[in-house]
Amino acid sequence: MGAQAKSPEAFDLTQASWGEVRQHDLYHMAILPWGATEPHNGHLPYCTDMILSRAIACEVAAAVQKEGLHVMVLPGIPLGSQNPGQTSLPFCLHTSQATQYAILQDIVSSLERCGVQRLLIINGHGGNSFKGMIRDLAVQKPDFMIVESDWYAFIPRKDYFEEQVDDHAGEQETSVMMHYHPQWAKMEYATDGAARTFAIEGLRTKAGWLPRDWSRISADTGVGNPLKASAEKGARYARAVVDALSRLVTDLCTKNIYP
Numbered sequence: 157m158g159a160q161a162k163s164p165e166a167f168d169l170t171q172a173s174w175g176e177v178r179q180h181d182l183y184h185m186a187i188l189p190w191g192a193t194e195p196h197n198g199h200l201p202y203c204t205d206m207i208l209s210r211a212i213a214c215e216v217a218a219a220v221q222k223e224g225l226h227v228m229v230l231p232g233i234p235l236g237s238q239n240p241g242q243t244s245l246p247f248c249l250h251t252s253q254a255t256q257y258a259i260l261q262d263i264v265s266s267l268e269r270c271g272v273q274r275l276l277i278i279n280g281h282g283g284n285s286f287k288g289m290i291r292d293l294a295v296q297k298p299d300f301m302i303v304e305s306d307w308y309a310f311i312p313r314k315d316y317f318e319e320q321v322d323d324h325a326g327e328q329e330t331s332v333m334m335h336y337h338p339q340w341a342k343m344e345y346a347t348d349g350a351a352r353t354f355a356i357e358g359l360r361t362k363a364g365w366l367p368r369d370w371s372r373i374s375a376d377t378g379v380g381n382p383l384k385a386s387a388e389k390g391a392r393y394a395r396a397v398v399d400a401l402s403r404l405v406t407d408l409c410t411k412n413i414y415p
């Protein structure tokens with residue numbers, strides 16, 4: 157086969173070939189989906205947080221491509237920081253901050269070598285915390301921009317979902333999985349995600365913080381009820397997230413950050 161027209165698939169590095177990638181001399185930005193590997197109640201995949209971040213990232217890249225921007229979605233990182241109690245469950249993979257920072261530094265260096273100076277991390281795991289790493293890199297590499305987004309957290313959930321307590325494998329995450337990958341929401345294994353909180357008031361009010369012992373707060377690893385989830389709710393919420401992140405990426409690639 158000879159040279160092909162520019163491929164619309166060339167924004168997803170998991171499936172893109174070099175033959176497609178090299179047709180674009182410039183990529184304006186990279187998106188890094190970041191998740192975790194851990195039980196999600198009985199019904200969602202261990203890699204849910206990476207899978208959903210990746211699905212959203214690919215839709216964002218496709219949307220901005222229509223506006224002439226080339227954004228590459230990097231392979232998702234399925235390695236997250238885990239709470240005590242989760243870590244005792246089979247195949248729950250805990251990754252230290254030092255490991256995550258080393259991965260991020262190597263990715264930033266690799267992007268710099270190919271002339272990409274902007275990175276959006278789309279994070280799907282509440283236990284991950286990138287702000288300190290991003291501050292360090294902002295000091296070390298002032299010409300490289302890293303923006304982080306917790307996709308599940310910046311649009312008010314109450315406008316889309318019924319459940320108010322919904323931290324992990326509940327109505328929100330299950331609905332979004334039903335939208336993108338319905339075959340991976342194995343509802344026959346789902347239970348109600350009932351969760352307890354701390355006995356100490358100052359921990360409940362967040363006067364002080366410590367990581368929750370997951371085995372003490374949840375019997376099924378879930379925090380939030382997945383039984384009210386639906387693909388329709390997930391589609392509506394994912395649309396709002398993708399629209400907002402597409403605007404953000406477009407602005408980051410085309411506008412000055414400060415007035």
Ligand SMILES: [Zn+2]
Binds near residue numbers: 280
């Ligand atoms: Zn999750």
